[in-house]
Amino acid sequence: MKTVRYGIIGCGMMGQEHLRNIALLPQAEVVAIYEPDAGMRAQAQALVPGAVMVGSLAEVLAVEAVNCLLIASPNHLHLPQLEEIAAIRPLPVLCEKPLFTDPADAPRLAALRAAYPAPIWVAMEYRYMPPVAHLITQAGVATGGIKMLSIREHRFPFLEKVGDWNRFNRNSGGTLVEKCCHFFDLMRLVAGCNPVQIMASGGQAVNHLDEEYSGQRPDIWDHAYVIVDFENGMRAMLELCMFAEGARYQEEISAVGPKGKIECLVPGPGRFWPAHLGPAPVPQVIVSPRNPAGPMVLDVPVDPNLLAAGDHNGSTFYQHRGFADVVAHGVRPDVGLDDGWWAVAMGMAAQLSASTGRAIGAEELRAMTP
Ligand SMILES: NC(=O)c1ccc[n+]([C@@H]2O[C@H](COP(=O)([O-])OP(=O)(O)OC[C@H]3O[C@@H](n4cnc5c(N)ncnc54)[C@H](O)[C@@H]3O)[C@@H](O)[C@H]2O)c1
Incomplete structure (x- = not known):
């Protein structure tokens, strides 16, 4: 089993770019995916046939092998999902940008920051x-x-x-x-x-x-x-x-x-x-x-292999390489x-x-x- 084992929350266009880039890292793998849309779920499963497809965020957290998370759901879900993770099993998270969408939610972020015991890395590519x-x-x-x-x-x-x-x-x-x-x-x-x-x-x-x-x-x-x-x-x-x-x-x-x-x-x-x-x-x-x-x-x-893995000039790969160091070696997130x-x-x-x-x-x- 590899050392960095992702649970994925939301796996549409960007989630699948993450899957392709995680596949390029020798020490990382995707073990569980929650994606509510049937079409996107099928595309994600085709990219990672070995991953278990589950029916909720809580079910991702229940997969014991998962030791880190990626949130790639729509923007307005990021903060509530981080809060749900905090309440159930606060693992290291790579959260897609933007971290939140409503100016009134700043106090919720402050509460999350005070209580979350693991690293949160925000995807700024x-x-x-x-x-x-x-x-x-x-x-x-x-x-x-x-x-x-x-x-x-x-x-x-x-x-x-x-x-x-x-x-x-x-x-x-x-x-x-x-x-x-x-x-x-x-x-x-x-x-x-x-x-x-x-x-x-x-x-x-x-x-x-x-x-x-x-x-x-x-x-x-x-x-x-x-x-x-x-x-x-x-x-x-x-x-x-x-x-x-x-x-x-x-x-x-x-x-x-x-x-x-x-x-x-x-x-x-x-x-x-x-x-x-x-x-x-x-x-x-x-x-x-x-x-x-x-x-x-x-x-x-x-690198042409990185260009082929996404729309962002290789940045998704470099970001996961850094995040893998956070999960495996406890270094601080860049972002x-x-x-x-x-x-x-x-x-x-x-x-x-x-x-x-x-x-x-x-x-x-x-x-x-x-
Ligand atoms: N870093 C970047 O450069 C970059 C680029 C594109 C998108 N993004 C971000 O990635 C995120 C996803 O964007 P996208 O382009 O993939 O959109 P998308 O619509 O293709 O994918 C979002 C997926 O989330 C799923 N979803 C809906 N409700 C959900 C829930 N409750 N829990 C889990 N998944 C749920 C949808 O079914 C969909 O497949 C957004 O936050 C977006 O801002 C970042």
């Missing part, structure tokens, strides 16, 4: 994509200290999900929470400190306008600008556009400081790249010093509960700013964060 990881490690030297960080995501619209949960803010937490908590986590990681002010503008301009579910029109936003000021003076900006799937690169991240600029270009999922255009673009990192001036372009390819909480709170603050037309300052942020 962008930091593990090889070109982004390269930018993070080289940015200090290349910029001489980052003053400005810009993250532009131009991508495809939200995909269809089981039960269409992602069409409504009440389930997803809203686009700046659901999608963009990844980017807010990245900003905090790069800054090495917390934000003191958040301003945003965003809305629904193009996507899902003609869709209807039980008489209700989706209320999720498809574009936004967010500006974040950090404690150390770094300024960051997010530009999100979800009707730009024709673009060559999905994420364009740049950091600039007194010595120069470093940027990375990250393609979207290879399966969406038009086949007639040939191979999908290779990720790049570009370093552009001020003196001597002149950009240096470096290809940072992702703990507080980090997951901050990332969501920044998204909530951005949504509040865009909805009210005012900046969310340090005092208001303090009330929303760990």
Whole structure:
């Protein structure tokens, strides 16, 4: 029997990406899966024929061999499921982002943090994509200290999900929470400190306008600008556009400081790249010093086996490799509960700013964060 033995809670599109990546780790295996949708359950079983399929979260916890958990259910279920796990059998958990969806639930998170005796790792994947990881490690030297960080995501619209949960803010937490908590986590990681002010503008301009579910029109936003000021003076900006799937690169991240600029270009999922255009673009990192001036372009390819295992440039694999160390060797999670909480709170603050037309300052942020 392998040393890291997962129980999976929710196994749709992302859960199955996790299955494919866990299969690449020599010391890990999936032993039990709870997936309520028959179609998704069949797909999950086909990927891991040896796993036992069970009918509830409690039944996953009752499988003795399970020694860690992955939550990949819809966003609004993450917190109640963590609470249920805490009450029955609090194992180490890798919980998909976002950690929670309703600003009013912050006290429940605080209670969970105080009582949960095992590590909780929140899935924040962008930091593990090889070109982004390269930018993070080289940015200090290349910029001489980052003053400005810009993250532009131009991508495809939200995909269809089981039960269409992602069409409504009440389930997803809203686009700046659901999608963009990844980017807010990245900003905090790069800054090495917390934000003191958040301003945003965003809305629904193009996507899902003609869709209807039980008489209700989706209320999720498809574009936004967010500006974040950090404690150390770094300024960051997010530009999100979800009707730009024709673009060559999905994420364009740049950091600039007194010595120069470093940027990375990250393609979207290879399966969406038009086949007639040939191979999908290779990720790049570009370093552009001020003196001597002149950009240096470096290809940072992702291992093809990892690319084939998911839509996220290999990041799901690197995340599980780290989580396996948490379970097997007791090391601290890279992305703990507080980090997951901050990332969501920044998204909530951005949504509040865009909805009210005012900046969310340090005092208001303090009330929303760990
Ligand atoms: N880290 C990333 O980059 C990334 C990417 C995509 C999705 N996600 C996250 O992964 C999660 C799942 O998203 P998805 O894209 O796989 O959606 P999905 O709809 O494809 O899968 C969700 C699955 O959860 C199942 N489910 C419904 N109710 C459940 C319950 N009570 N308990 C357990 N499972 C239940 C559904 O049947 C479905 O199969 C979301 O939280 C999403 O935000 C993360």
